[in-house]
Amino acid sequence: MTVLHLKGVSRTHGTGENLVHALVDADLTIEAGELVAIMGPSGSGKSTLLNLAGGLDAPTSGEVLVEGTVLASLNKKRLAALRRRSVGYVFQDYNLVPSLTAAENAALPLELDGLSAGKARKLALAALEEVGLDAKQADRFPDEISGGQAQRVAIARALIGERRLVLADEPTGALDSHTGEEVLKLLRRRCDAGAAGLLVTHDARHAGWADRVVFLRDGKIVDSSAPLAGADSLLEGAGS
């Protein structure tokens, strides 16, 4: 089942001399259970693609479909509802709302969707358990847990409820290598369990966890490949 589909998506910024093509005619499909890594040099359009996929930004041309729904057809309110119910984000750092506990952060989309705090907490505790956090850690605030734990909470939040699309923008960027591996392992496991994942990364080793790697340069998808041992060399080739 296709969870995310980008059809000829382009995004430009500015006008006239200042016109920048952030993404050019991008086509991409991610199926349920698939983890796709996006790689490319700085300014190649990785984050733009991620923002378009999650409906945080709108394409200049082309269509973005999440679980079959064309994002351009939704108003702000319905787009927000789609993010609550279908899309989950994980960022590099500062992922959590500092005034909410880990459990409350994980439960945030559900509470925003109108579920009672009690029910949302129950589901959040279950989601946190799946990512390896116990009830004690669930009641801690973001500044009381480690960076790796915080990313686990972010992943739990990204996939709580019925959500099946995780958009991760360099989720390991602020973590040490061991913790980073743990987080990616978790992401992989969630995708294996049926979620679709889009992972932006600079690190070819991390891309190795993905089913496919998509290479971007100057806003264009230049190549796509399975993440085998030659990933590093592919990236070098794309960048040259």
Next chain:
Amino acid sequence: MASQRLAFRIARREAMRYKGRSALSITLLGLPLLGVAIGASAYDTTTLSPEETAVQYLGENDAYISAEYPGEPLDQFTWNEQYPWWELRENDDGHEPGTITEQGVLAELPLGSRITPYGFSTASEEQAQVETPDGIGELDVLGYDLTDPNYEAAGFTYLDGSAPIRDEVVLSEDAASYLEVGVGDSITLFNGGSDEQFEVSGIIEIPWDINGRYAIAPFFPSATTGWLVDTPDELTYEDALKLNEAGLSVWATSLLDQPSTIPDEYGYSEIYYDEAALTLYVLIVVVVVMEVILLAGPAFAISARRRTREFALMSATGATPKQIRTVVLAGGILFGIIAAVVAVLLGIAVVAVGRPLLEQIVGYRTPGLRVLPWLQGVLVAAAIVTGLLSALAAAISASRINVVAALMGRTPGRKGSKLWLLIGLIMVGGGMVAGFAGVTIWSMPLMAGAIVMLQLGLVACTPALLALTAKLGRWMPLAPRMALREAGRNRGSAAPAIAAVLGVVAGGMAFSMTIAANNVRGESLAEHLLPQGALTLTMWNDSDEYDPETGMPTGETPWEEGLAESEARLGKHLDDLEITQIVLSETDSTCGLEDVDPENAYCSVTMTRPAENVCSFWEAEAETEEQLQAAVAAAREDPNCNETGDGYGYGFYEVPTSADPDVVAAYSELEGDELDAAVAHLEGGGVLISDPLALTDEGTVVFEQEIESWDPETGEENESQTTEIELPAMVVDENLLGYGKVFLSPGAAERLGLVESVWSQRYLVETSTVVDSAVSEAISADLNAEMADGDISANFRVTDYNDPTSFYMMLAVAGLCALITLGSTAVSTGLIIAEQRKDMTTLGAVGAAPGLRKRFAMWQTVMIALFGSALGTVAGVIGYALIREALNRSMMNQYPWQVLYTWELPWASFAIMLVAVPVLAAIGALLFTKARLPSERRLT
């Protein structure tokens, strides 16, 4: 509902996370509420119910009866008041009341009743002169025999000692402190030429007058015409009616519930509705709410700005803009509730702790702490609304953030400066139009709206003004150039701080201007005759020898002897003494006309205005209430209608008359050539006037001399004779020359037929000695002794129109505004400096001196303080203009008006806000900013 709960949870946790910032917001919201909470509780605590008033004055006694009209039956309509409403049953004009003795009163009361002389004021007409530590002062005296138990039953309490016997007196606490005596000490009272000593047997407190300065002893004369009554059984309505029949009114604890019987024709049930007063209150509330919103709003704005990423994160997680707004608004509501609860509780606690002080201020004991619950409830509601409104702008801005930019840590592009300027200008323009329209058609919503629109309009213009000012930077040295441009770039940090300063200064300025204008009103009410600080000696003819027919003294008054003695006594205290007489003129019964019988005539002189300058009110027909109101309404629009009740009438009594340059200078406050011209004018027989509208086109003023006479045999009035006398006139400052508005030359006084006052003489005193209260009191003590064999008494006075309280209040307001302004500028400068950290690092790397950072901070604070103070002053002046209209309108319900509020600029406040605050802020920034330029570690 779930998302609202979530919003409040986040707001609560945020408040706990940033305790300092939360405390600041709560304080800003709560301070005005605290003032109102204290006021409400203090008002309720000090407002006594009819029952409590009765208990305070009567204590355990049954009643108080007053000899209103002994011998004539009266109808008493009210029963629960200290001074009940009554009418004589037979109302014959000119009917004199009879007298009644204590036995007569007892005869009207149930058998076995006891009565005790009693009055409701300790400041009776009876006074005694008493020796004070500094000289001689005055003391009220009450002739009560305190051994009578009815006084103790009325609540008279001995703070020390006991009731006086024989040559003893008791003193109030204030009197004892004034005389610096205690129980067992002696005081000296003067009576005519002799003095007598009395021992103080006790210090007493009367619960309804704890500040009074009085002495009580049975041998003092008693002027009361009322009695405390102790009856064997409760006083009944029938007993009271019986007392009414004897011309006595009754205030009895047992009859407080007796319904009033006010006849319908008195129209007592009509409620007087003063729209002007209501408008005034609403405007004040609007101004206060606006200031609180502008003051607390920036704290929310800054907080929301710092939480941009958090909101972006929530947005990415699926929060709608409405849900983001709710999160910020929940903070406003939460802070509003906390501020209200804290303010209300603190306010009540302050009143509870400060009740003794409160009682000292109001001058009576209170039955207990009360809190006016309904108003405190309104306060809580008002606080929630104010908190919500304070957070509104921040909430809207938070819900409109650029999520992508915020998530990527980019500062979004600065757009909309022109749009906000346009909105701001439209609001300022709309506010001005609404203000004018509101004043013209007298519409409260328009006037209130004008204040809101003007202030918000100015706030909206702030970013554009900052951007505009930033352009001036190119001609400035590095530090001010950077400060100007950073304030322009970081409008998100600078504009809220400026808005806060604007709000505080606007409110403070409006308040200060109201106080300043009120001070000037106070001076006008005090009849401005001589300049502030002028010293005068006034002597009176104390002789008992006068003609009862004409009321004129029969013998010659020994003025010269009195003056010589006064001068000698003044000379003991004042160096380089110079005394100049000010002749005081007044009318006699004939105005100098020989063919008028002085014993059967009355002469009056009035200054007139030319017909074209006469107020329309005097020409209007005003026989019915509607016509009267129409005439008053027309007078409001007529610039000639500027007469006020206190100055109206131009009565000629003790009019200063002289051509002496010293005296002219003192009254006219003219100097140099202008003074010479005025003296020459007076020497030519002219007059000085302070009403410019009385001046004719020919430079003269017309006086009307009117003789009224009557037939000595029949008493029948003859036709009055009116003569117009035209004299050359010169106009001096409008606020001078007192109620008479005229200063005469000796020649003019003669033309008007005025004579020198035969009862008093006044002198201008000049000295090199600084006359403080101790010198003044010592002079008074010296002048107090008998002069010219008792025919003359003298008084020394230092002219003082100032009410220091209002000046200090103005300074306190300006000081508070200054403090908040300094705080606001410091906070925002800190924020801008923090945002500037990277730029400072770059500067450090290229070799900038450490002092640059200090100078940058200094210019930043100067910018914010100056901008805020200047815009706040504009808003404050406009706010005062509207408040002044509302204040004056309430004083213009009848003609002549009450003394109106004028434009009086509080220069001290202007100096503090526009000069002292920016300078202090600059010094503070220099002192407290670290000079060291930071070194940055790159995180990415």
